Amino acid sequence: MALKQHKDEKVRFDQQVDNSRSYVLPFIEATHKLGGGVNVMEIGCGEGGVLLPFAEKGCYCVGVDLNPLRIDIANDLLKDEVQQKKMEFLYKNVYDEDFLLRFKDFFDVIILKDAIEHIPDQEKFIPYLKNFLKPGGQIFFGFPPWYMPFGGHQQICENKFLSMMPYYHILPKGIYKGILKMFGENKDNITELMEIKDTQISIERFERIVAASNLKVIKKQHFLINPIYKYKFGLQPRKQWAPLTYLYGLRNFLTTCVYYTVG
Ligand SMILES: C[S@@+](CC[C@H](N)C(=O)[O-])C[C@H]1O[C@@H](n2cnc3c(N)ncnc32)[C@H](O)[C@@H]1O
Numbered sequence: 001m002a003l004k005q006h007k008d009e010k011v012r013f014d015q016q017v018d019n020s021r022s023y024v025l026p027f028i029e030a031t032h033k034l035g036g037g038v039n040v041m042e043i044g045c046g047e048g049g050v051l052l053p054f055a056e057k058g059c060y061c062v063g064v065d066l067n068p069l070r071i072d073i074a075n076d077l078l079k080d081e082v083q084q085k086k087m088e089f090l091y092k093n094v095y096d097e098d099f100l101l102r103f104k105d106f107f108d109v110i111i112l113k114d115a116i117e118h119i120p121d122q123e124k125f126i127p128y129l130k131n132f133l134k135p136g137g138q139i140f141f142g143f144p145p146w147y148m149p150f151g152g153h154q155q156i157c158e159n160k161f162l163s164m165m166p167y168y169h170i171l172p173k174g175i176y177k178g179i180l181k182m183f184g185e186n187k188d189n190i191t192e193l194m195e196i197k198d199t200q201i202s203i204e205r206f207e208r209i210v211a212a213s214n215l216k217v218i219k220k221q222h223f224l225i226n227p228i229y230k231y232k233f234g235l236q237p238r239k240q241w242a243p244l245t246y247l248y249g250l251r252n253f254l255t256t257c258v259y260y261t262v263g
Pocket residue numbers: 016043044045046047050064065066067070093094112113114115118119
């Protein structure tokens with residue numbers, strides 16, 4: 001059962017804006033000033049809604065995505081801000097040489113909100129992001145840890161049973177794919193779910209890559225209930241019970257979202 005926001009881009013955009021205004025921006029602003037003269041990039045920006053509250057604060061915002069349709073939607077929904085040169089949206093691979101040349105040492109803040117779990121080879125990608133940061137710049141990551149009940153993103157399934165079943169994404173790849181096929185899930189969803197299975201990222205693996213990239217954790221927050229679930233399931237966001245955040249391994253199974261700022 002795909003959720004409404006999986007089909008309706010304006011609904012998705014409005015949810016991005018509201019969630020960013022209430023959670024993402026305050027989290028980032030706790031450790032980095034925002035406003036005029038601050039350059040912000042979101043990688044995997046989708047429809048661009050996460051960036052709007054940053055633009056409203058006076059930041060210059062660049063959104064990048066590998067999905068050209070979503071970039072078109074961002075350019076359309078935010079055409080006034082784009083025309084006023086407060087924002088730009090690019091269908092671009094951040095590894096492209098011209099992109100690196102243009103934006104080397106340019107950004108104060110880089111945002112990856114529900115994106116890092118879609119990006120392969122995070123051991124190469126996370127240290128590469130440092131190329132775009134000004135000295136003192138910070139990178140925000142918000143993502144669902146792989147082992148959480150819906151860490152496979154199975155909620156995108158058209159089949160209601162598949163979309164509501166927790167944890168089966170952890171099964172071996174062949175079995176997981178077999179289950180998806182058996183229940184008649186469509187090809188595109190299976191491809192996307194298999195890509196996410198390949199890039200799976202746990203809390204421990206993420207923190208290891210950050211340390212190996214010579215980046216330090218500046219601020220972190222683990223959530224029992226992901227703030228975005230307010231829109232998806234009508235649930236009130238809840239921070240994780242503090243002692244559980246220290247239980248390595250186990251915490252992944254019961255933490256639906258983590259926010260980190262590193263730099
Ligand atoms: C789940 S959406 C998140 C959109 C938005 N950040 C939000 O929080 O609603 C993930 C987005 O990341 C994009 N993406 C995946 N890999 C990417 C990459 N290597 N570079 C840029 N964007 C990427 C996808 O096209 C998709 O739009």
